[in-house]
Amino acid sequence: MDHQGLVAVLVVAGYLLGAIPFGIVVSKAMGLPDPRTVGSKNVGFTNVLRVSGTKAGVLTLLGDMGKGWMLGWAAMQWLTVESFIMVVALSPILGHLFSPFLGFKGGKGVATAVGAVLGLSPSIGLLLLLIWLGAVAIWRYSSGGALAAFGCFPVVAIVNEQRQEFFIFSLVVSTLIWIKHKDNIVRLWKGTENKIGKTKQG
Numbered sequence: 343m344d345h346q347g348l349v350a351v352l353v354v355a356g357y358l359l360g361a362i363p364f365g366i367v368v369s370k371a372m373g374l375p376d377p378r379t380v381g382s383k384n385v386g387f388t389n390v391l392r393v394s395g396t397k398a399g400v401l402t403l404l405g406d407m408g409k410g411w412m413l414g415w416a417a418m419q420w421l422t423v424e425s426f427i428m429v430v431a432l433s434p435i436l437g438h439l440f441s442p443f444l445g446f447k448g449g450k451g452v453a454t455a456v457g458a459v460l461g462l463s464p465s466i467g468l469l470l471l472l473i474w475l476g477a478v479a480i481w482r483y484s485s486g487g488a489l490a491a492f493g494c495f496p497v498v499a500i501v502n503e504q505r506q507e508f509f510i511f512s513l514v515v516s517t518l519i520w521i522k523h524k525d526n527i528v529r530l531w532k533g534t535e536n537k538i539g540k541t542k543q544g
Contacts, residue, residue, distance in 0.1 A: 348420060352430045356413040360437025360454060363444060364405030365390045368398050378444075386449035388484040388538070406449070407457035409434045414461020424507040431458045435515060439522065450522040452488040455515050459495075462508070466498055482537035485526035492516040 365377045365385035374394040377385050381393040387406060391399025410431075417430035435455050441448040456474065460467030470491045478487035492515065499512040520527075529535035 345421070345423070345426070349426045349430060352413065352416060352420070353433045356430055356433030357437040359409045359412065360434030361441035361443050361448070362405075362409065362437075363441060363448065364409075365402045365449065368401045368405065369394055372398055374398055382536075384449060385444070387453055391538070392536075403453050406438065406453035407460070409438070410454035410457025410459075411461040412457075414458040414467075416461070418462060424505055427462070428507050428511040431462050432511065432514065434458060435518065439518060450488070451515075451519055452492070455492070455519060458515075462511075463502075466502060469498060470495060478538060483530065483535055484538055485523055485535060486530060488519060489523055489527070489530075492519040 363385045365387065369375060369377055369390060372394070374390075377383070377389045377393065381389045383389070387399050387403040390402045413434045414431040417427040421427045421430065435451050435458055437448075438454040439448045439451045440446045452474070456467060456471050458467075459470055473494055474487040474491035476487075477490040478484055481487070495516045496509065496512045499509045526535060
């Protein structure tokens with residue numbers, strides 16, 4: 343298989359893998375409520391954690407991060423053209439955000455994006471993870487942690503002198519994450535955003 347053929351296979355595989363909603367898979371496997379019907383009705387780990395407990399939340403987090411990491415790592419191992427590597431790493435994030443299994447809707451992409459960055463650059467991915475979890479630990483807002491981490495991502499990419507393609511990847515991913523969190527931004531501004539450990543109101 344030629345290089346471009348391999349890229350095409352990886353992008354399709356990455357999109358389909360990214361489209362698997364682990365929040366739903368984990369919840370159904372454990373006999374727990376479908377996250378689309380409770381809490382914030384989001385399929386991501388924060389909602390699963392809030393409505394179904396720590397075990398289900400952690401498994402969802404690992405699943406969503408894992409699918410991003412797998413494609414980021416595979417791209418780094420098997421491809422040599424930087425732009426192709428970034429396109430492959432982006433594919434599971436797009437799959438998670440716009441899942442064909444969920445009517446081209448999905449989660450907010452944070453865990454999958456962190457996983458993809460971990461696959462591309464473990465040091466930068468770990469830094470994003472620490473910023474995310476650290477901000478959540480301090481302020482108890484999962485959305486705030488995500489916005490902090492991906493607000494910092496392009497800056498981290500510049501400081502670490504990554505190549506231009508990686509910087510563009512950081513801008514695209516961060517923009518997608520912030521757009522998906524637009525409602526959270528409004529609630530954070532108004533002081534009505536729910537905190538981790540607090541039952542979803544309404």
